[in-house]
Amino acid sequence: MQRVHLEENLSFSRIIHGLWRLADWNQSSQETLSLIEHNLDRGITTFDHADIYGSYLCEELFGQALALKPSLRDQMEIVTKCGIVLESPNRPSHTSHHYNTSKEHIIASTEQSLKSLGTDYIDALLIHRPDPFMDPEQVAEAFSTLHQDGKVRHFGVSNFKHHQFTMLQSYVDQPLITNQIELSAYNLENFEDGTLNLCQEKRIKPMAWSPLAGGSVFTSSDEKATRLRQTIEKVASEIGAEGIDQVLYAWLLNHPADIMPIVGSGKTDRIDSAIDALSLSLTRDQWFEILTSSMGYDIP
Template sequence: MKKIKLSENLELSQVVMGCMRIADSNLTENELLDLVEKCLDMGVTSIDHAPVYGGYTCEKIFGDAVLRKRPELRDKMQLITKAGIVCPGHYGNKTIYYKSTKEEILKEMDESLEKLGTDHVDLLLIHRPDPLADPAETADALETVVKQGKALNVGVSNFLPSQMTMLQSYLNIPLVTNQMELSVKNTENFFNGVVDDAFTRRIPLMAWSPLGGGDVFKSTDEKFVRLRTVLTAIAEEHKTTIDAVIYAWLFVHPVRIAAITGTMNADRIQKAVDATELELSYDEWYQILEASRGYAVP
């Protein structure tokens, strides 16, 4: 498995296991433990969480099934979690909102550690930019969790380059990644400055919903029908599956992209692992881009 270095004390596996769907998967505790062990065996050692996944349940499901049963697995994995989304009803609130105050981040950090069954995560991300946040306060919170040893590294998710620059300007530690939607479904972040910004900072990106949340396989929209036609032809050429081609489309990018899988199916996660060895030509990369956008570059 290829590793992606984010800092002196953090390397992620290029394929990251995402835990957003573990509550919906209805896996038993033993089945979830078995899936995590299979991932570790495949070299998928990085695991992505957030407090809000599964309506605030996924971190605890993982902690109960994995780390409270097999605490020795903790040192074999890199845990990522996030902070700063408040779902409706959580504090009696009517609407979802983003909150990156110091109080909220420190509280969410402690709750995540408790639920996951660990004393630290390897990476804490601000989940989404909070338009009401004072960046000095958010930076103070991030430095505090690192000083306390509760998070070894910090980063962001869904941040524009300018938002990252602003937050970084208040921080004495580096933001080590930006976790963004990047896929053959959503190609926009390749062209709006997000990738350029990552290169400028010398940091890798993490791609969420790399299979477009499954739309690439199921949707009958013209865009996805067009994409499937091109992906199938390229997959046949490489004697592989369309899932592997979709992941490879991200992995061949020199900015260094770690893709977070969403499936709870080990065979489907294996397709992502296979893709780390798959080379795509410039022509194939552009054929997929063109199929996604519906037009050729000028």
């Protein structure tokens, strides 16, 4: 498995396992442990969480599985996110859907994540969404406290645009080590608006959520999806891919920004398919053929 170096003492597996649907997989703790072990055996050591996933249940489910074999903690990197507040029966004090990046909330959320995951530290804590009511000084204070206490080793953001990233970085002492953003051949927004360019400018490595566009390329009958699916099927046959999912992963993996796709499946064959995409190479012609197919028009 390829490794991506984010800091001198931090690297992630090139493929990351996303746990946002863990509560939907209806697995026992032993089954989840087996899935974790499969990932580790295949070289996937980085696991992506957020406090809100599964209506605040997924971190706890993962922690229950990890408690069956605590020694695995030293073999993995745990990423989690905070800052979104959801109404949930599991959080009766929450009365509305909003963002909260106050110092108090960031620290309390992290403390709860540590408890739920059954770990003493988080490898990387991300602010989940840009908060229009953010006080960056409070975020900086929360980061410093958590870092000094040894509870979080590194920090980053998710879904931040250029100006939001640079604003927050100007306040915090620690380098923001990643930006987790939506990237796929179907959704080009972060390719087109400079968000991915910022990652390259700052030499940070982006995590890509929804690299398969939520399945749109597989199932949608709209003109864009149909056109892109036909192109990807053509490229799949040219490069010997086993399916269009591998081409979608390869399209991101071949980009020079060291994009790290998040695979959000509980099925080992889907995870293995993403791993196998690491061996697929696209020519520049093929990469641009997919790009222009998604755009629906030729490049200037």
